[in-house]
Amino acid sequence: MKICGVTLASDAQRLVDLGVDALGANFWPQSKRYLEPAEAGFLRELSGKILRVGVFVNAGSDLPRRLVEEGIIDVIQLHGDETPEDARVFLDAGIPFLKAIGVRGVNDLAAAHDFGAKAILLDAHAPGVYGGTGQTIDWDLARRFIEENATLPLILAGGITPENVVEAIAAVRPAALDVASGAEIRPGVKDFGKVEALLVACRSGSNEGS
Structure with missing residues (x-):
């Protein structure tokens, strides 16, 4: 499981202590969960203790690559309108990345394999917001994607909460879950x-x- 939208060093350390697999830090300035890169140094201290994912929206390559090179994050999450061509710079550099896709219907998944991502993250389609809305996606569609793309890990996002997480796992059987709003006070x-x-x-x- 990945807990996304971390902004506080104390929260990050608590996630480590609980054995959470991954955390996400959002470096998109318009996000309600924005973490200023200059204030993200606490993530460096967590290297090797938890997978650190940096979330970017249409950011280009300079900032994501710099944060990887500085040891702030391990993995890049492209959560905007990036194309396979935009992702190629990371693929060519050997930098692991995830690609998030906002799902309205099956056509949104047609290019999933074209990115060369380590995994595909399916989230609710949220134009101009890019995730963190608490809206769920079509779990049947996500399950069919897994059945038809067994070699491409799927991370399920979108409205996962303690109340529906058991149902989500049973319905989809994803490789991982990504939770933001469902794990917050604010x-x-x-x-x-x-x-x-x-x-x-x-x-x-x-x-x-298992």
Whole structure:
């Protein structure tokens, strides 16, 4: 599981302590969960303890590459309108990245393999907002994508909460879950009661599927 929208060093450390697999830091200035790159140094101290994902929206390549080179993040998440051509600079440089796709219907998934991403993240289609809305996607569509693309890991996002996480895992069987609004007190501040409930559900769901 990845908990996204981390803005506080204390929250990041607590995620590490709980054994969360990954955290996301949003470097898109218009996000409610924006983390100023100059204030992201605390992520460097977590190297090797948790997978650190930097979320970018139509940012070009300079900032994402710099944060990787500076040891702030491990993986880039392209969460905007990037094309496979935009992603090629990361592919050619050997920098691991995820590609998020806002899903309205099956046609949105046609180019999923063209990016060369390590995994595809499916989120609710949110023009101008780019995720974090708390809206769910069509889980049946996500499940069909997995069945038809067994070699491409799928990360399920969009409205995952402690109340629906068990149902989401059972319906989709994704490689991972990505949670932002469903694990918050308010944007950018985590609710660790919710985080722990999500973790319990993920671990029980994983055991049932093994």
